[in-house]
Amino acid sequence: MNRSPFVVFAALSIFLGTFVQGVPLPKEVDPAEVPNFYELFDNPEAHLSLTDGPDTIHFIGAHGYPVERHYVTTEDGYIVSLFRIPYSHNLKNQDEKKPIVFIQHGLFASSDFWTSIGPDDGLAFLLSDAGYDVWLGNARGNRYSRNHTSRSTSHPDFWRYSWHEIGYFDIAAAIDYTLSTENGKDQEGIHYVGHSQGTSVFFVLMSSRPEYNRKIKTAHMLAPVAFMDHMEDVMVNTLSPYLGFNNVYSTLFSSQEFLPYNDFVLALMYSVCLPGSIVSSFCSSSEETAVSKSRKNTTADSVVSGVMPAGVSTDQILHYMQEHQSGHFRQFDFGTNKNLKTYGTEAPPDYPTELITSEMHLWYGDNDEMSAVEDVLRVAETLPNKVMHHLEDPLWDHMDFATNWEVRQYINEPIIAIMNEYEAK
Numbered sequence: 001m002n003r004s005p006f007v008v009f010a011a012l013s014i015f016l017g018t019f020v021q022g023v024p025l026p027k028e029v030d031p032a033e034v035p036n037f038y039e040l041f042d043n044p045e046a047h048l049s050l051t052d053g054p055d056t057i058h059f060i061g062a063h064g065y066p067v068e069r070h071y072v073t074t075e076d077g078y079i080v081s082l083f084r085i086p087y088s089h090n091l092k093n094q095d096e097k098k099p100i101v102f103i104q105h106g107l108f109a110s111s112d113f114w115t116s117i118g119p120d121d122g123l124a125f126l127l128s129d130a131g132y133d134v135w136l137g138n139a140r141g142n143r144y145s146r147n148h149t150s151r152s153t154s155h156p157d158f159w160r161y162s163w164h165e166i167g168y169f170d171i172a173a174a175i176d177y178t179l180s181t182e183n184g185k186d187q188e189g190i191h192y193v194g195h196s197q198g199t200s201v202f203f204v205l206m207s208s209r210p211e212y213n214r215k216i217k218t219a220h221m222l223a224p225v226a227f228m229d230h231m232e233d234v235m236v237n238t239l240s241p242y243l244g245f246n247n248v249y250s251t252l253f254s255s256q257e258f259l260p261y262n263d264f265v266l267a268l269m270y271s272v273c274l275p276g277s278i279v280s281s282f283c284s285s286s287e288e289t290a291v292s293k294s295r296k297n298t299t300a301d302s303v304v305s306g307v308m309p310a311g312v313s314t315d316q317i318l319h320y321m322q323e324h325q326s327g328h329f330r331q332f333d334f335g336t337n338k339n340l341k342t343y344g345t346e347a348p349p350d351y352p353t354e355l356i357t358s359e360m361h362l363w364y365g366d367n368d369e370m371s372a373v374e375d376v377l378r379v380a381e382t383l384p385n386k387v388m389h390h391l392e393d394p395l396w397d398h399m400d401f402a403t404n405w406e407v408r409q410y411i412n413e414p415i416i417a418i419m420n421e422y423e424a425k
Helices: 006-020 037-041 056-061 123-129 163-180 197-208 210-215 234-243 248-253 263-272 290-294 298-307 314-326 336-342 373-380 407-424
Strands: 068-073 078-085 100-104 133-136 190-195 216-222 359-364 386-390
Touching: 056 078, 068 163, 078 123, 078 163, 100 123, 100 163, 100 197, 123 133, 123 407, 133 163, 163 190, 163 197, 163 210, 163 314, 190 197, 190 407, 197 210, 197 216, 210 216, 216 407, 234 248, 234 314, 248 314, 359 373, 359 407, 373 386
Parallel strands: 100 133, 100 190, 190 216, 216 359, 359 386
Antiparallel strands: 068 078, 078 133
């Protein structure tokens, strides 16, 4: 998760939802009579397409690295895309057996997130040059994973999932697939790296299906998100009282695509975040001081802005809002009646994180509004095999794990060193 124009649109959605509650809707509306305002006002002659811009294949291939795209079908029928850097063109090690690393993005993001900073500092590139077989995941519903064996993205059933299903099904399928490849055969497991939601889904899988712990060599949680009691993010604190419970707001908001990856949304977000916009302050996770600006790779920031949001289900957002209100790290709350049918209890069960036995490395900072230190320490207490990595930089925030100028020194090289040490054994 990260602060974005999401808060602007989510707040607007709640306002409109409240406003229209008292307005009677027509019983029957012919879809053909409803104008498509985007098409009506769109001028193709003066249109700069954003969704036709570079993708992960371009971001990797442009730097000379080989890249592959793989399609994996999950147990519940979703078809997710994985991108792979099979070997390093610098090492020319295509014929060697290489340890596998799988990297998973956060909420609103995609595999593009890991390639934005380029080969000198980007984790995916550095891992490839360190001799690893690198795989980049994409959660169901984002720009690269919008297919299903029987469901259409235009139907709400496609979007009836939260990050629980992403962890339980998508990550499990991805791990199994990487180990089924020619390079993965006979390997005991993989190394895993996740950021934000990429950590939540790992906690879900390893606690719900503990047999997968045997397939993990080392796991690296960047800005871990499980418990959310102390989260200071304005977006979450503003919206969770409305969306963190089963009520009219969460019902209207549920099971649909939020901020879809299309030109209209990307252009609107661009306009909202212009320096002169009256709501531009919502687009930043910290004060826009000269010091904070100098901490970021602005080129990488611009690349990320052009590919996010990549597409999510509103149920992913609702699940996080529920966590914030309940104080639990637990499964999705469907309401008492459906909880009884689904779980056999009135409240959803907590994730048994004490069952996570794989080697867990938790990387966290003091200035992270989405992953508070107290919440990281709370989940750490439940993990039997963890190593804590506290960032000494007092300004280190949620997005620093990807776009900070010194991310190579403080995060990426230490992670690679830990993996190398494991492989040396």
